[in-house]
Amino acid sequence: MNKFGSKLRExxxxxxxxxxxxxxxxxxxxxxxxxxxxxxxKAKREQVLQLAILFESPPNDLLSLWLSxxxxxxxxxxxxxxNSLKITLKxxxxx
Amino acid sequence: MNKFGSKLRExxxxxxxxxxxxxxxxxxxxxxxxxxxxxxxKAKREQVLQLAILFESPPNDLLSLWLSxxxxxxxxxxxxxxNSLKITLKxxxxx
DNA sequence: ATATATTTGTAAATATTTGACAAGTCAATA
DNA sequence: TATTGACTTGTCAAATATTTACAAATATAT
Numbered sequence: 001m002n003k004f005g006s007k008l009r010e011x012x013x014x015x016x017x018x019x020x021x022x023x024x025x026x027x028x029x030x031x032x033x034x035x036x037x038x039x040x041x042k043a044k045r046e047q048v049l050q051l052a053i054l055f056e057s058p059p060n061d062l063l064s065l066w067l068s069x070x071x072x073x074x075x076x077x078x079x080x081x082x083n084s085l086k087i088t089l090k091x092x093x094x095x
Numbered sequence: 096m097n098k099f100g101s102k103l104r105e106x107x108x109x110x111x112x113x114x115x116x117x118x119x120x121x122x123x124x125x126x127x128x129x130x131x132x133x134x135x136x137k138a139k140r141e142q143v144l145q146l147a148i149l150f151e152s153p154p155n156d157l158l159s160l161w162l163s164x165x166x167x168x169x170x171x172x173x174x175x176x177x178n179s180l181k182i183t184l185k186x187x188x189x190x
Numbered sequence: 191a192t193a194t195a196t197t198t199g200t201a202a203a204t205a206t207t208t209g210a211c212a213a214g215t216c217a218a219t220a
Numbered sequence: 221t222a223t224t225g226a227c228t229t230g231t232c233a234a235a236t237a238t239t240t241a242c243a244a245a246t247a248t249a250t
Contacts, residue, residue: 001186019196029241034197041239060175067170067179072186074165080155081187084162089180091096091167114227124210129228136208 001072002039003065004048009037011055025054039069096167097134098160099143104132106150120149134164 012022019030026033026047035041043051048066052059075081107117114125121128121142130136138146143161147154170176 003182003186018194030196031198031242032240034195038197040198060178063173064175064178064182067173067175068182068186070169071166071179071183074169075162075183075187078158078162080159080162082184083155083159084166085180085184085187087098087159087163088166088170089177089184091098091163092170092176092180113225125227126211126229127209129226133228135229 002069004043004062004069005037005039007062007065008051011051011057012037015055022051022054026050042070097164099138099157099164100132100134102157102160103146106146106152107132110150117146117149121145137165 012019019033023030023033032041036043043066045063045066048062049059051057052062071085075084078084107114114128118125118128127136131138138161140158140161143157144154146152147157166180170179173179
């Protein structure tokens with residue numbers, strides 16, 4: 001769904017930061033950050049890492065949500081979504 | 096990896112078809128089909144369905160491999176790949 | 191009402207993907 | 221060894237998609 005964006009908003013609000021402060025940190029505008037939070041735009045991998053630093057959050061936690069959103073976006077609507085995910089998991093887990 | 100392309104080649108060879116015959120069926124050229132088989136090009140969803148008909152193979156089987164390749168391509172290289180896949184699975188399975 | 195924060199819309203710039211073709215390799219065999 | 225047929229590789233312009241920055245709209249708070 002929008003796990004990454006929701007987390008971002010949660011972290012931002014818990015720190016009492018404004019969109020424009022996060023935007024400045026990422027060297028972009030508030031519209032972009034707003035869109036990140038509502039999953040209307042996709043963050044670059046590098047931006048996820050920067051945000052992890054800003055929010056003192058484990059990078060892999062944010063990366064997992066960020067990647068998961070992308071996977072969801074890819075497989076969502078496909079009847080074979082679950083099956084395909086399982087195939088991929090097996091493939092990866094068997095190195 | 097290249098599950099879809101490998102399956103395609105396997106099916107094509109088992110039917111004794113030439114690349115150009117499959118290409119004609121898909122209204123494209125042999126180079127494109129060759130690239131599909133070697134995962135150098137991505138088939139359109141519609142082409143997967145056409146191929147399922149040509150090879151009398153269950154559409155969902157081919158679609159699963161086709162989608163799985165795309166998921167793999169997306170998460171491959173990411174340390175958090177497995178974790179992200181599991182998150183996505185849970186999200187989808189809980190409807 | 192004003193000021194500040196956030197969201198929405200969009201046009202131009204960028205980037206990515208596609209499709210079609212030409213030229214290449216390879217293997218079989220005349 | 222020349223030819224043929226099957227497949228692979230490389231290129232590149234056209235078609236698509238994505239990104240970006242900005243302006244405008246809306247919402248929230250004082």
